[in-house]
Amino acid sequence: xxxxxxxxxxxxxxxxxxxxxxxxxxxxxxxxxxxxxxxxxxxxxxxxxxxxxxxxxxxxxxxxxxxxxxxxxxxxxxxxxxxxxxxxxxxxxxxxxxxxxxxxxxxxxxxxxxxxxxxxxxxxxxxxxxxxxxxxxxxxxxxxxxxxxxxxxxxxxxxxxxxxxxxxxxxxxxxxxxxxxxxxxxxxxxxxxxxxxxxxxxxxxxxxxxxxxxxxxxxxxxxxxxxxxxxxxxxxxxxxxxxxxxxxxxxxxxxxxxxxxxxxxxxxxxxxxxxxxxxxxxxxxxxxxxxxxxxxxxxxxxxxxxxxxxxxxxxxxxxxxxxxxxxxxxxxxxxxxxxxxxxxxxxxxxxxxxxxxxxxxxxxxxxxxxxxxxxxxxxxxxxxxxx
Numbered sequence: 001x002x003x004x005x006x007x008x009x010x011x012x013x014x015x016x017x018x019x020x021x022x023x024x025x026x027x028x029x030x031x032x033x034x035x036x037x038x039x040x041x042x043x044x045x046x047x048x049x050x051x052x053x054x055x056x057x058x059x060x061x062x063x064x065x066x067x068x069x070x071x072x073x074x075x076x077x078x079x080x081x082x083x084x085x086x087x088x089x090x091x092x093x094x095x096x097x098x099x100x101x102x103x104x105x106x107x108x109x110x111x112x113x114x115x116x117x118x119x120x121x122x123x124x125x126x127x128x129x130x131x132x133x134x135x136x137x138x139x140x141x142x143x144x145x146x147x148x149x150x151x152x153x154x155x156x157x158x159x160x161x162x163x164x165x166x167x168x169x170x171x172x173x174x175x176x177x178x179x180x181x182x183x184x185x186x187x188x189x190x191x192x193x194x195x196x197x198x199x200x201x202x203x204x205x206x207x208x209x210x211x212x213x214x215x216x217x218x219x220x221x222x223x224x225x226x227x228x229x230x231x232x233x234x235x236x237x238x239x240x241x242x243x244x245x246x247x248x249x250x251x252x253x254x255x256x257x258x259x260x261x262x263x264x265x266x267x268x269x270x271x272x273x274x275x276x277x278x279x280x281x282x283x284x285x286x287x288x289x290x291x292x293x294x295x296x297x298x299x300x301x302x303x304x305x306x307x308x309x310x311x312x313x314x315x316x317x318x319x320x321x322x323x324x325x326x327x328x329x330x331x332x333x334x335x336x337x338x339x340x341x342x343x344x345x346x347x348x349x350x351x352x353x354x355x356x357x358x359x360x361x362x363x364x365x366x367x368x369x370x371x372x373x374x375x376x377x378x379x380x381x382x383x384x385x386x387x
Contacts, residue, residue, distance in 0.1 A: 034072045034339050036105045044105060045141045045342050048112030050130060050154070052147030054088040056309075057167045061146065062090050064331025065166075065338070066097065069106065072335055074342075076103040090146075091115070106342075112140060116149055127153040134159035142341055148225055151176040155188045162341045165190040166334060169197075169225040171352075180353055189337060189347035191330065193355050197228035197308065200322045201235040201279070203358070204306045207320070207378065210277035212242045216267045217281055219247040227281040228308065244275050264294055272297035278305040280318055291317040302370040307361075319370065321361040330354055359383040 039045050051058050063083040069075045082096055090113075097108035114130055116123040134140060135158070143163040145154050151165040155176045171177045171190035178184030180192045204210075213236065217227035224230075236243045246267035248260060271278065278298050295317040298305050307318035333354040341347055362382040367374050379385065 032336070032340075034074075034336065036072070036074045036103075036339075037343070038105065039141075044107040046107050046109050046112070046139060047142045047144060047338075048109050048114070048130075048140045049090070049094060049144045050114040050116075050126070050146070050150040051090060052116050052149045053118035054090065054115070055147070055167075056086055056088050058146040059083065059087050059090045059093065060085070060327040061166050061330060061334070062093060062144075064327040065144070065334045066093075066331075067328070068331040068333075068335025069338065071332065072339055074103070074105050074335075074339060078102060109140065114150075123149055123153070130154065131156075131158050134161045142338060148174045148176070148222065151190060155183070155185065155190070157185065160187050162187050162347050163189070164334070164337055164341065164347060166330070167191070169228055170194055170230075173230060174225060177352070181351075183348045183352065186346045186348045189341075189350055190352055191334065191354060192352040196356065196358075197231040198235055199358050200306070200308065201232065202239075203322045203360075204277070204279075204320065205235070205239050205241065208277055208304055210241055210275075210304075212244050212275040212277070214244050214246075214268075214271035214275035214278040215281060216246045216248055216264060216271070218249065232279065244271060246271060261290055261294065265297070268294055268297045272301045272303060276303060278303055280305050280307045280309075282309045299366070299369050302372075304370060304372065305366075317363070317366060319363055319366045319372070322358045329356055362386070 049062070060083075063081060066075060066078050066081060070078050077100060078097070082092055094108060094113040095110075098110035098113075102108065114126050116126055130143075130153075134143065140161055143154060143161050145151050145163055145165045146167050148168045148171075151168050151171060152174060154163045155165065165171060165176060165188070168174055168176060168190060171192060172179060172194065176183075177188065177190045177192075180194060183189055213232070215227060215229075215232060217223045217229065232243055248263040248267060268278075278295075280295075295305055299317075304319045305317065307321040309321070337347070337350050340350055360378070360382040361384045362374065362378065363386045364374065365387060
């Protein structure tokens with residue numbers, strides 16, 4: 001049995017123990033009464049939404065939260081909610097939800113959709129608008145926040161509307177919550193899966209035993225957070241490999257959409273001469289069509305590329321990913337948190353940790369391109385295989 005298969009079995013065992021421990025407490029959250037109930041003051045519970053930018057993880061999370069609410073009976077008629085795996089757009093989903101009758105309990109507020117568009121200037125204006133609304137209008141019962149920026153802006157005592165935060169790189173390191181088990185504020189909750197990128201890197205290293213790992217990221221607070229740089233450096237120190245980095249200027253894409261490609265390609269060509277493995281971190285404005293050109297320098301040198309993000313990264317060129325694509329699981333978990341909040345529980349009192357099962361995604365075409373004979377156990381362990 002390969003190390004990676006053993007790692008996944010151990011991870012699955014730990015998740016099972018965690019599950020049993022949770023189930024033992026208070027008869028288990030899955031046995032809790034989630035039966036829908038009307039709002040005491042009459043009308044529907046009103047939910048608003050804010051995101052950092054258009055991003056596939058946010059869209060997948062939102063879609064699965066809605067489906068989780070449907071399974072709990074709190075919304076109906078959402079089977080045709082427009083969503084395709086991998087899409088980045090959440091606004092079309094929100095507009096659909098606001099325009100359709102989703103039952104007697106929850107309203108997705110039509111003018112309650114906000115996005116920062118990854119722009120610091122827009123962030124300031126939108127943050128002020130949301131905080132003013134939450135403080136003075138009192139027309140929102142629950143605020144959903146996707147990403148680090150909205151989490152940082154809304155995890156504040158400047159308002160007291162229940163705010164549930166999803167899809168941050170690490171909500172503790174970002175200063176959003178106090179710890180994995182305590183948000184630090186009664187009205188704040190954030191999903192925590194702090195070790196997901198460490199699990200990725202450990203599996204990659206178990207398989208390839210690389211000595212020098214390349215990484216490209218924007219050298220800003222957000223760029224370092226999205227790239228999980230602290231996790232990369234921590235695993236490197238523990239395992240004894242070197243991290244070789246290059247920077248790109250993400251913001252300049254607004255003036256020249258092709259500048260990122262030129263910068264990233266130049267960085268990749270330099271790294272291909274210095275590393276024996278590459279960690280392809282997330283970049284929301286990088287299209288899948290760019291990947292073959294961007295990754296070619298590594299494949300010319302027979303260097304494996306590991307993708308931090310699932311899906312198109314593997315289809316279009318990355319050799320391997322250990323993804324966390326269990327959005328249905330976080331959807332159900334998050335839906336329960338929403339319901340318990342609507343039922344009157346303080347978000348701070350609710351469990352924040354949900355560790356998604358790691359899935360191996362493998363591209364056999366790329367394996368052949370770099371001359372890597374994939375061990376049988378890796379193929380058998382893979383959940384998705386692209387040929």
